[in-house]
Amino acid sequence: MSAGPAHLLTTLFMAAAAMGYSSRRSATDLDATPRTTVTFDELSGVRRFKAHTLNYSTLLLEDDRGILYVGARGAIFALNSSDVADGSHHTIHWEASPEKRMDCLQKGKNNKTECFNHVRFLQRLNSTHLYACGTYAFHPLCAAIDANRFMLPSHFEEGKEKCPYDPARGYTGLIVDGGLYTATRYEFRSLPDIRRNLHQRPLKTEESPLHWLNDAEFVTSVLVRESKDSPVGDDDKIYYFFMERAGEETTSFFDKSQVARVARVARVCKSDVGGKKILQRKWTSFMKARLVCYIPYYEVLRSVCSLDGGGWASTVFYAAFTLSAQWRTMEASAVCRYNISAVQRAFEGPYMEYQDWARKWSRYDGAVPEPRPGSCITDHSRRKGYNSSQDLPNSVLDFVKLHPLMFEEVKPAGGEPLLVKKNVAYSQLAVDRVQALDGRSYDVLFMGTGDGWIHKAVVVNSGIHIVEEVQVFRDLQPVESLVISHNQRSLYVGAASGIVQVPLASCTKYASCYDCILARDPYCAWDGRACCTIATTDSTGLVQDIQSGNKGCRSSSGRGSLLWKNRTVLQGDDVLLPCDQRSNLARAVWLLNGSEVLGTGQDRLRVGVDGLLVTDTLPQHSGEYRCYGEEQGLRTLLATYSLTVLPELPRSPTAAPSPHAASQTTNDMKVAYISAIITLVVLCTVLSIVLLYVSCLEKRKGKYVLAEPRPASVELQTVSANCLRKGHREEEEEELTYPDGCLRIIPGEAPTAATSPVKELAVAVPPLPPPLPAELTNGVGALPNVLRKMNGNSYMLLQQQEEPLASPLYNASFTEELSKILEKRKHTQLVEKLDESSV
Structure with missing residues (x-):
């Protein structure tokens, strides 16, 4: 864990301890790492459904x-x-009408996301019909659908009191014994409400003088059959889990000026029919309590799932929380487990009362009327003549009306979360209970994330072991729903883009006994030859260890013998010996000729997640390398190599030169360099003398004029292909235009290896000849005004001149001579295409 997130998680634990929520484990202990990672491209056995909708x-x-x-x-x-x-599916098309969509658009809603019919409720109504409700472009409708014919009815029901108008609004609903129990903000400007509709007496929450729900966002609802085999004749209850704004004192540990949002659990009795005069058509059994997991007041409840284990008394709730918006520097999730007994204790404890003068809730210490306010009708109540909620005295109903909030908080089992996972936002939970080979029952959690992954985990004692993380969607999107099928042994994942069917377990991917045991997957066991699914195999002879994950395998090595891979390199080279660690919890262990390689810093050996890197190899690095994955005290053989390091190849067939010979070789090279430099100087001197001689001859002929020597500014001017045009009068030449300009070549002073004993003589600029044919110029006239390097020794500045140049010394003989010279240069010095070395 990085220092930043670790520090913040530690701060959260310190804050929790300061407020009375101690933890026996640190934040890093709770941050479990998934043992294996399965990316989207590695999925197998997955089925997908997607139609032309979202x-x-x-x-x-x-x-x-x-x-x-x-x-x-x-x-x-x-x-x-x-x-x-x-492909055998059936479809009901239930689109919002164009009129309703236009009306939705006129209300300022989004025509690309909101102005549709989003089906928010779908449950079994009776043996023949389903009941569905949709937002219908902000005009909710409901319909009873014939399940056999699977068609919409001709008549629809008003859905304003059953379904939210907003597709993004928190919502939950259940059909229990013919009654529709829903919770949401129903209408455009209505307050949040818990309601009962359909075939039973309609009920809702109270709004005055106190709002029982304070800007609530509902997450889910759960039916608990507490009447079954109840020794006191209790009633069934519906539990609601939601977030709302808190009004208790000390609502924020970090900033008391902020109004915090807290997680709540509320309950109502199924047989509640409201009061007779007070709380008419209102719940008489509504009670709510705070639900805490990690840090009070800084938790956002995302999902809740329940498991009863065959009886309501063993019911447990699993809840996923994320950090609230105040913690913008990190992302983390927590998972807590709550027993039904802890919820009951909170509802049987002290009440809270709203103080108008302080505008907050505080503990109520006054008298409590009988029978206990908010409780269901039991055998004890019936013996006193209270057979229904309408028989309750006014004192009880008045007390319920003003005291819906309980003082005691619902705390997680063990007083701490099962899991705190950094860099993950859990969005959905589903739970299954599996009977393992050791006779114990283990709860397996499937946790959907906000970016399209599923974490599969098993609850072991007071912690969680994450078996694997699976990427079920390639595109990042939240997992919006999870359902488990025991008959099909599948998990169904719902999201914006479609439905994915994932096996509850893929035991065959564990290739060895160690792999199967270390996975600690309650669905899987080793039968001596392969890892198989318990539900489909006779348990005789199967091996499994969920508690510790390291017992049951007979062999001393996880994978027997592997094929040796040969690697041969030259001395001084680097070589990587790959070793794929399938488990994220395993530690790579390398053995060289039976001795363990300690890793980084040991004789040029580097142990990494991809394998063993041997840098600047030496002959002593040759040998047999074995790679093991060590986990829970077990070592699994993963790769074997035979590395051979060859000595460095000699540079010559003779023996290595002595230091004296090396020194002699260096001296010989120096002599060769000096000889080359002297040769170049002599050639330059001879060339200068020849040029001087030729200049003198031409002067005698009247063709060249030897000017006064100028050490640095003498220019040798020649002609580009398009520089001059024919003309003899000076005034006519001033009017001529030369779009390509004239090319002036100015030799610079280039450094040489040795100073020439003869200085270069400055030669007067010869007269400019007429333009030459294009085939003789070799593109010189098109050169840019840049400084170019010439053969790596000297530089020439090539620049264009705009004004035309004329010379009275121009004649045909000079033109013929210069043409010959350029024709010769064309075939000896210049190339067809100019580059940095050919100018």
């Missing part, structure tokens, strides 16, 4: 019928739960 977020699985119902944007699908991609 937002496949509402799922209803009927496992016994083999159907997965999916509510999406403008459509409802019935998929084959054994294979969602087999």
Whole structure:
């Protein structure tokens, strides 16, 4: 863990301890690492469904019928739960009408995301019909759908009190014994509300003088059958999990001026029918309590799932939290487990009361009327003549009206979270309970992330072991829904782009006994030859170790013998010996000829995540290399190599030269360089004498004029291909234009290896000849005004001159002579295409 996130997580734990929530483990202990990582391209056994729509977020699985119902944007699908991609699905198209979409657009809503019919509710109504509700472009509608015919009815029901108008609004709903229990903000400007509709007496939460719900955003709802085998004749209860603005004192540990949002759990009784005079058509059993996990007041509740284990008394709730917006410097998630007994204790404890003068909630220490406010009707109440909520006395109903909040908080089991994961935002949870070979039951959590991954984890004692992380969507998108099928042994994942069916376990990917045991996957066990699924195999002879993950394998090595790979390199070269560590929890261990390689800093050996790097190899690096993955005290053989380092090849067949011979070789090279320089100087001297002689001859003929010597400014002017035009009168030549200009070549003073004993003589500029044919110029006239290097020794500045030059010494004989010279240079000095070395 990096220093920044680790420091922040430690700060969170310190704050929790200061407020009374101690933790026995540090933040780094709680931050579990997924053992294996499966990317999108490595997936196998996955099936996908996608149609011409979006937002496949509402799922209803009927496992016994083999159907997965999916509510999406403008459509409802019935998929084959054994294979969602087999093409046998049925579709109901339920689009919003053009009139409603136009009305939605006129309200200022987004015509690309909001002004559609988003199916938000889909449940079984009775043995023949489904019940569905959609936002219908901000005009909610509901419909009873014939499940056999799978068609929309001709008549729709008003959905304003059953379904939210906003597709992004938090919402939850259940159909329990014919009653529709929903919670959301229903209408455009309405307050959040928990309601019951359909075939039972309609009920809702109270709004005056106190709002029972303070800007609530609902997450989920859970039915707990507490009436089943109840010794006190209790009633079934519906639990609601949501976020809302807090009004308690000391609502923020870090900034008391801020109004914090807290996680809540509320409950109502299924048989509640409201009061007779007070709380008419209102809940008489509504109570709520704070739900804490990690740091109070700085948690955002994202998802809740439940598991009863065969009886309501063993019900547990798993909740996923993320950090609130105050912690913008990091991203982290926490998972907590709550027992139903902890929730009951909170609702049976002290109440809170709102103080108008302080504008906050504080503990109520006054008298509590009988029967206990907010409780369901039980056998004890019936014996006193209270057979329904309408029989309750006014004192009880008045107390309920003003005291909906409980003082005690619902704390996680063990007093701390099961998992705190940095750099992850969990968006959905699903849980399954698996009977392992050791006779214990283990809860397996499937945690969807905000970027399209699924973390599969097993709860072991008071912690979590993450078996694997799987990328189920290539494009980043939140996992919006998760449903587990025991019959199909599949996990169904709903998101914006489609539905994915993932196996609950892929045991065959574990290639050895060690791999199978170290995975600690309750679904998998080793049968002596392969890793298999427990549910499909006789448990006789199977090996599994969920508690420690290191017992049961007989062999001393995880993978027996592997083929040797030969590597041969020259001395001084670097070589990488790859070793793929499948497990993120394993430590790479290398053995060289049976002795362990310590790693970084040891004799040019570097152990990394990709393998062993041997730098600047020596003959003593030759030998046998074995790579192991060490995990939980077990070592799995992963790769074997035979490395041979050859001595450096000799530079000559003779023996290596002695120091005296090396010195002699150096002296010989110096003599060769000096000889070359002297030769160049002599050649330059001879060439200068020849040029001087030729100049003198031409002077006698009247063709050249020897001017006064100028050490640095004498210019030798010649002609470009398009410089001059015919003309003899000076006034006519002044009017002539030469678009290409004239090329003036100015030799510079270039440094040489040795100073020439003869100085260069400055020669007067010869008269400019007429333009030459294009084929004789070799492109010289097109050269740019840049400084070019010439053969690596001297420089020439090539620049264009705009004004024309004329000379009275111009005649045909000079033209013929110069043409011959240039024709000769064309075939000896110049190349067809000019570059830096040919000028």
